[in-house]
Amino acid sequence: VEGLSLLFLGLTFLLYFDVFFLYLYNFSAKRESIGKAATYAFLAGFLTHTLSLVFRGIASGHLPGSAAYESFSVAAWFITGGFLLVEFRTKKMKVLGLFTSIVVSVFLVQAAAKYSAPGPPIPLLKSPLVGLHFTSIGITVAALTVAGGSALLYLLQERQMKGRKSKILLRRLPSLEVLDEITYQAIIFGFPFLTLVIVTGTIQALERWVISQDIVVLSRLITTGIIWLLYLAYLALRVAAGWGGRKAALLALSGFLGLILIRFIVVPYLSHLV
Amino acid sequence: MYLLVGGLSHKTAPVEIRETLEISLMKLDEALNDLLVRPSVKEGVIVSTCNRTEIYTIASEVPAGKEDILQFLSHYHEWDPGELAKYLYFYDNREAINHLFKVTSSLDSMVVGEAQILGQVKEAYAHALDRKATSIILNRLFNHAIAVGKKARSQTSIGESAVSISYAAVELAKQIFEDLTGHTVMILGAGEMGELTVQHLVDNGVSSVLVANRTPKRAEELAKRFKGRAVPFDHLVDYVAEADIVISSTAAQEYVINRKDMGRVISKRRGKPIFLIDIAVPRDIDPRVNKLENVFLYDIDDLEGVVKTNVAEREKEARKVHTIIHSEVDEFSAWLHSLDVTPTIAALRKKADEIRAAEVEKIMNKLNGLSEREKNLVRTLAGGIINKLLHQPIVKIKESTRQKDGYVYVESLRQLFDLQEVDGVGLKRKKNQK
Numbered sequence A: 001v002e003g004l005s006l007l008f009l010g011l012t013f014l015l016y017f018d019v020f021f022l023y024l025y026n027f028s029a030k031r032e033s034i035g036k037a038a039t040y041a042f043l044a045g046f047l048t049h050t051l052s053l054v055f056r057g058i059a060s061g062h063l064p065g066s067a068a069y070e071s072f073s074v075a076a077w078f079i080t081g082g083f084l085l086v087e088f089r090t091k092k093m094k095v096l097g098l099f100t101s102i103v104v105s106v107f108l109v110q111a112a113a114k115y116s117a118p119g120p121p122i123p124l125l126k127s128p129l130v131g132l133h134f135t136s137i138g139i140t141v142a143a144l145t146v147a148g149g150s151a152l153l154y155l156l157q158e159r160q161m162k163g164r165k166s167k168i169l170l171r172r173l174p175s176l177e178v179l180d181e182i183t184y185q186a187i188i189f190g191f192p193f194l195t196l197v198i199v200t201g202t203i204q205a206l207e208r209w210v211i212s213q214d215i216v217v218l219s220r221l222i223t224t225g226i227i228w229l230l231y232l233a234y235l236a237l238r239v240a241a242g243w244g245g246r247k248a249a250l251l252a253l254s255g256f257l258g259l260i261l262i263r264f265i266v267v268p269y270l271s272h273l274v
Numbered sequence B: 001m002y003l004l005v006g007g008l009s010h011k012t013a014p015v016e017i018r019e020t021l022e023i024s025l026m027k028l029d030e031a032l033n034d035l036l037v038r039p040s041v042k043e044g045v046i047v048s049t050c051n052r053t054e055i056y057t058i059a060s061e062v063p064a065g066k067e068d069i070l071q072f073l074s075h076y077h078e079w080d081p082g083e084l085a086k087y088l089y090f091y092d093n094r095e096a097i098n099h100l101f102k103v104t105s106s107l108d109s110m111v112v113g114e115a116q117i118l119g120q121v122k123e124a125y126a127h128a129l130d131r132k133a134t135s136i137i138l139n140r141l142f143n144h145a146i147a148v149g150k151k152a153r154s155q156t157s158i159g160e161s162a163v164s165i166s167y168a169a170v171e172l173a174k175q176i177f178e179d180l181t182g183h184t185v186m187i188l189g190a191g192e193m194g195e196l197t198v199q200h201l202v203d204n205g206v207s208s209v210l211v212a213n214r215t216p217k218r219a220e221e222l223a224k225r226f227k228g229r230a231v232p233f234d235h236l237v238d239y240v241a242e243a244d245i246v247i248s249s250t251a252a253q254e255y256v257i258n259r260k261d262m263g264r265v266i267s268k269r270r271g272k273p274i275f276l277i278d279i280a281v282p283r284d285i286d287p288r289v290n291k292l293e294n295v296f297l298y299d300i301d302d303l304e305g306v307v308k309t310n311v312a313e314r315e316k317e318a319r320k321v322h323t324i325i326h327s328e329v330d331e332f333s334a335w336l337h338s339l340d341v342t343p344t345i346a347a348l349r350k351k352a353d354e355i356r357a358a359e360v361e362k363i364m365n366k367l368n369g370l371s372e373r374e375k376n377l378v379r380t381l382a383g384g385i386i387n388k389l390l391h392q393p394i395v396k397i398k399e400s401t402r403q404k405d406g407y408v409y410v411e412s413l414r415q416l417f418d419l420q421e422v423d424g425v426g427l428k429r430k431k432n433q434k
Helices: A002-028 A032-060 A068-090 A094-113 A128-162 A175-206 A214-240 A245-272 B015-021 B025-036 B062-077 B082-083 B093-106 B116-130 B135-156 B165-176 B192-203 B218-223 B233-240 B259-269 B287-289 B300-337 B341-366 B372-400 B408-415 B427-433
Strands: B002-009 B040-047 B052-059 B089-092 B183-190 B206-213 B230-231 B245-249 B274-278 B295-299
Touching: A002 A032, A002 A094, A032 A094, A032 B287, A068 A094, A068 A128, A068 A175, A068 B025, A068 B062, A068 B218, A068 B295, A068 B427, A094 A128, A094 B015, A094 B295, A128 A175, A128 A245, A128 B165, A128 B233, A128 B274, A175 A245, A175 B165, B002 B062, B002 B093, B015 B052, B015 B062, B015 B089, B025 B040, B025 B062, B025 B206, B040 B116, B040 B135, B040 B233, B052 B062, B062 B082, B089 B093, B093 B116, B093 B135, B116 B135, B135 B300, B135 B408, B165 B192, B165 B295, B165 B300, B183 B192, B206 B233, B218 B230, B230 B233, B233 B259, B259 B274, B259 B287, B274 B287, B287 B295, B300 B408, B341 B372, B341 B408
Parallel strands: B183 B206, B183 B245, B206 B230, B245 B274, B274 B295
Antiparallel strands: B002 B052, B002 B089, B040 B052
8 A cells, every 4th residue: 555655656746747847838838728738737646646645544544744754745735735726716826836836846855755664653643633733734834835926926026017027927927916815815714724733732842841852842833933923914914004015925925935944944953953 | 723812901002002992891792793703713802901902812814813803903993903003912822821821810910910800801701701702712711811810829929918008008907906897097187098098998897987187177078988087186196096097198297196195195005006107208207106115107118118028029929920820831732732633633543543453453363364465455445444434524624624613523523532642742641640
């Protein structure tokens, strides 16, 4: 069964990687059918990815997401799902697909590098609270990646408009209004899950406060807390002070970069330290 | 049977000439009748727009066809043929196919990539079809040409970017606001360009229009025209915040909207973007407002810059369209060539000869002990049957080419006898593609 899981994961990687080139080709030459094909290939990749996770779950006997290998794969799965959701609703986010497909491909490479055989979950991870914690992380990462990507596109498009240059590639982007709205919606959606991540994380931390890893846990909580405040500020300023456009996009983008920094640099680094 | 096109366009004739030669849609039927009675003209389509008047025909001979087209145009418009001939161009066969494909893909248009011409050609063809002025060749040619036009637009960006100031403004507005429906535009001052831009914006869904003008009467007039609302010019800044798009073209010597005004507008709009189009000279809006967040200001030079980039972009795309046209012309010429009577007869003879040879060979193997003379008799018999059988059809088909629709027989003959090979190339290649 684990073999099947790996087979599907390999297939997924090939699909995601192809999707990147399909999207790239879609923008260099104007071929709408290629763009559509890319999106469907992405969907196919998402399905094989789902199968891979299901088989991994069967092999290990629990929900995937505990070992580093699994968490990278799960995070990529959530990001792909988030992107596909937005693309199928707007049909105009194919530029974002270029960005997403390369991000998830890198995630899968990372996953493969940290491969570990399926085994029982670390005892700690058996509790439902921990399950909730990791699921929330996945959803949060996906939603905030979409928000960050669309904020990045907003900034590119805005620069283009202010600079009075009309490049054909950027003309195929969604308008500023839509990009701004997608960022906002994705953050509204992701924020409760980010909150959940912190709440469940804090409870866990309190439970095993005595255990030696306190510095790691504490620094994680603090950094995530800062990110949380950043997004809270985004929402508050938007609703109360009418922030929109460039400043809001910058805030959303920095939140996303902070998140990536914590999840993939600070956390692994601290874990090695102890 | 020759494919022949003759006519004039913006490339060969100035507007004073073109306007006298335009054939309006209402008169098209009458004109087609007049065209089709000419002796050499077998089929005809008249394409007439403000930029071109072209006569597409299937003619029995090229020189006679040219003469008939010239006579038709000069007679129809009461021109002296000698004088008119100076403005005309003619293309035949491959060149004619190439020309029509260029027309439908708008490479031959005044503004390369414009969308109207395809519709105009469709309409001209529909009229001719209705009048039964066309048959196999022109039907297939025009259907093919329309498909080429669509292909050029869908596979390249030739028609994508705006190449006029007012459309460029609409396009930019759509890059800020996805859908213009429900948005508000405000026009300051009057002027053709400003009004045209408002018109385009309204056509694209903008639902409410605010008008400010120093002359209240003028403001009322414009407001009425766009079903909008006139606002007092002296307090216009108070209303700017309501607008998503502002078009300014007043004759004022000083800034009508300064930076401080805009700062107030922006805080009132609570983060919603605003698009300012300043087409006045001297400018109406302080250029420094572009530095403010969520303000996008384009002056006339900026818009012209956008148009210039877009024109260059279209020229680049035109090269891709040429490549598409080239292969489509090849395909169509191959089909057209297959309708020639001589190669068809040759192909028929060749096929019959192959059958005869194969059958004789087969029977000879079974008939042992025949003398050389008897063998020759068998061969003569087989050859005689083939020749007698084919004689009449071949004579008839040669005659038929002198009639209208003669190639219908050629086409049928090819179908009936499954003659696909034309000089080894052409159709055969096309079959393989499918």
